[in-house]
Amino acid sequence: MQQKIYKHVNYLWDEDKANSLMGDEVALLLYRSNLLGADLRITNYGGGNTSCKTFDRDPLTKEEVEVMWIKGSGGDIGTLTKSGLAALYVQRLRALENVYQGLAYEDEMVALFNHCIFELDSKAPSIDTPLHAFLPFKHIDHLHPDAAIAIAAAKDGKRITKELFGGTIGWVDWQKPGFDLGLQLRDCLAQNPHIRGIMLGSHGLFTWGDTAYDCYVNSLDVIEQCAAYLESNLGKKAPIFAGKKMDSLSKEQRLKQAAAIAPLLRGFCSQERSMIGHFTDSDAVMEFINSNDLDRLAPLGTSCPDHFLRTKIQPLILNLDKDADLSDIIALKEKLSPLFEGYRQMYQAYYESCKHIDSPAIRDRNPVIIIYPGVGLFSFAKDKQTARVAAEFYINAINVMKGAEAISEYTSLPRQEAFDIEYWLLEEAKLQRMPKAKPLSGKIALVTGSGGGIGKAIAKKFVMEGAVVLLNDINQERLDVVKEEFVATFGKDTVEKAILDVTSEQQIEAALATALLAFGGIDIIVNNAGLSISKPLEEHSEKDWDLLYDVLVKGQFFMSKAVAGIFKAQGIGGDIINIVSKNALVSGPNNAGYGSAKAAQLHLSRLTAAELGPYKVRVNTVNPDAVISDSNIWSGGWAEGRAKAYGIQIEELPAYYAKRTLLNEIILPEDIANACFAFVGGALQKSTGNVLNVDGGIAMSFVR
Structure with missing residues (x-):
């Protein structure tokens, strides 16, 4: 096969490596998944899902059955291994439609996935399982590419998708992932049998293929087309993010300001639990936070569920001069305190206005993303990886806003929809299953x-x-x-x-x-x-x-x-x-x-x-x-000096020291x-x- 050339995504397929896996569809699924997950423009850490369908012998009946292998709950396709997959009977999954009672009973269906498990050592099936099960294709990718979500989150996203792909990519309006969304994907395909993918409004992209390679290339082709379309329109309608409002400090000055203010920000963010921070001043970040559109777009929040789950409903913007004197800690705390208190009140009001009778208790009210115009972006979370990933997700969100604004108008999820994802009982159950924090977590x-x-x-x-x-x-x-x-x-x-x-x-x-x-x-x-x-x-x-x-x-x-x-x-x-x-x-x-x-x-x-x-x-x-x-301590003559002082040989020192202790211990x-x-x-x-x-x-x- 001839290697394809892409500008906006990385083609990483190695034919020799893939040939060595031929005949093992699950191994090829893992290979494809890891390649896709290696490019943050294609999907974020922990985001998206991949699957393949194979035939295997039922261990009880010995009959040949169709089995779907899919990334399990909480996994990451970039680092996915076989132990992170769930394997389920396809026929049983599809038969769940017989007991499905509608949207009000979505969460009840997740427990029924366990009755469909083929491989007993499977990872817990994810909420995306029916989305893959009701599509007939052998290999399926569900990804969160910045370029695709920019179109999916655009006000005219459905129209643009149809025109850009000539009707070869279907469209399903935003809906929280679950059993019904899987049925909608099936219906979309039935109504448009010749499509090669489906755009999920405000969410992401589904693509497929008969082989792992066909699926991989199809995904790259669609993402490349989306990205090229966005690039061709950048700056045509209006300057990017309505143009630059301010210049950045120099790199040296940015790092100096960031280091000076970081402990104060961390202190405010650690009022409920100790947090770890991350700082980035990448070009994508600086273009956004220095723009005229920052104050308009940032409060809208993100669109893709994976984005705001990790970044919260919106960031906190610091109203500080980029070159402000940060040496007076007391004065700076007095200036920042109302900002943080205002954010906490906003988040409390968001929770109170959107909560349901069975919603989990409110979580930490402090911001995850903090923007310092002219300096950079801070993120704070329970550990370094989570903080770093939160920043990466917000950069994805910036890319989505940039693309959507270039071709139409960016739209975020309504706050109620965002809340229903953030405080989803299934998400809460996932959080409760996480290992207990270690004693020095957050330190x-x-x-x-x-x-x-x-x-x-x-x-x-x-x-x-x-x-x-x-x-x-x-x-x-x-x-x-x-x-x-x-x-x-x-x-x-x-x-x-x-x-x-x-x-x-x-x-x-x-x-x-x-x-x-x-x-x-x-x-x-x-x-x-x-x-x-x-x-x-x-x-x-x-x-x-x-x-x-x-x-x-x-x-x-x-x-x-x-x-x-x-x-x-x-x-x-x-x-x-x-x-x-x-x-x-x-x-x-x-x-x-x-x-x-x-x-x-x-x-x-x-x-x-x-x-x-x-x-x-x-x-x-x-x-x-x-x-x-x-x-x-034992170099530089110390051991020799101590041995001489005690009248013994150097090699006798460990035993000498042990014998002189009450516990006789080294x-x-x-x-x-x-x-x-x-x-x-x-x-x-x-x-x-x-x-x-x-x-x-x-x-x-x-x-x-």
Whole structure:
């Protein structure tokens, strides 16, 4: 087959790969789905659906039956695997029409899908199942392409679809997905037997084919034609979004403003639960938010159900000058507070005016999408992936508005229709089935020196418990390796990285800005970066002394000072954990510089706890001892120095340290990580100024 050339979509079909799957229609369905889901212009994360119909042997009757394989509830076609599919008897699905009682009983039909399951290990069938079942085609795509939805959401969308495709694409008016919509698709095909697809008003596109490849190419062809039509009309009727209202700040200035305001926005959005942020200033975003039409179009909300489910009914627009001075936190909060309160009142009124007697309780009233004209777009959600995806969906919505306005007039769903999707009992049931949030979900941590040893173990523990983490280290190569490891293990949305020397206020500011732009704020700082020098008093140089105090004491001071302002801006409290040492409490030989620096760290922790307590910031200390595994502390002669001080060989150190403890235990980085989690995991919310020894039990280091 000859590769087709497209301008507005990506043709990704690999003939050799597809040939290797021939004979396995389900594998070809997955291959096609993953290709389509790889292009955000074609469908969004978690949006759309794909299916194929095959013949198989009924395990009980041994008769040949038709089986439909379709993306299950809550899946994503871009990452779809066989375990994410539902497999159902086609004949049984179609027979459900015999018991269907009409629109008032739509939701009852979903439970009946379970009586149609062929593959017992199937994913739960989605609400889109009947839409595919009542169409006779072997392969079907239901997608949410920006270009197609722009036509579907246009005031004259039905007419434009007919004229653009010469009657080869059918049209079904907007209706909430469900059993009746499946019947409408069947009727549309019956009335127009020669069509190759159906446009769903305000919603999306259905296309099909006899083979996986035919279906794939048909989908691309229709989307390409829609996109080319939109492009040919851009700017003809009127300037895009009625023209530019303002210019953007420079890229550097945008990032500076975004980092400055992010923690305040996050604080407002986290009044009901802790949120993670995402920031984007892409060209598509800036064109829209700097336009004359922003104030007219943004309040209309989105059209496609998948869009507003993730972005809320409308965004919040900040009435701030793009280059406003954001340094006065108190004044800025006073200016922003009425905006957020106004949004919450709008959302409450929307809920009250649209709710039904059995509607789920109102959810978080704070905005998901926040627009700062001239600067960029922020999104806030329960985790980084959800926040990022929300921003992606809103960009899809921007593209839809842009296209619809170019050819006609953009129309959004009526608010009642939007509410009925957002507070659909089936959606609520899906939310209730989601796993319970982890203890650190919604939390953002920065662990200094997290390229290895104790710092890496703490960062790993925090991510495992639901947090996102800014990894950092003074060594770029070491930092790159650990980030790759975390991404491979936990996913790209769990970590970001920044080079960081804690003795440099400039690098601290840059690292915190990275965290603010990546995640929206900071909840936890772990001052872990350190080094050790063990020498007799008379051999200690001024350089040794200054290095120890610069990294350990000044580094902790700089980090705590820098993050205090962020904590105050957010107004939702926070945690500082200082990794000190049993040497802060125990006197020993060859330890004047290190031990006294650790003592300074310990008392600085107490002083910081006293000062930041009124802001609900907890400051606590973990005192490790002899954590040898994967630690930089044992390089540079420290291990040799300690072995010499104790009159033993270096290789005897782990056993020596264990034997001198009350528990006779070797201390590992994971032990320190567990201690840190104890302070931030939710059980010690009213504890500050504490010292937790993790040294196996050394009586001399007991806090007296």
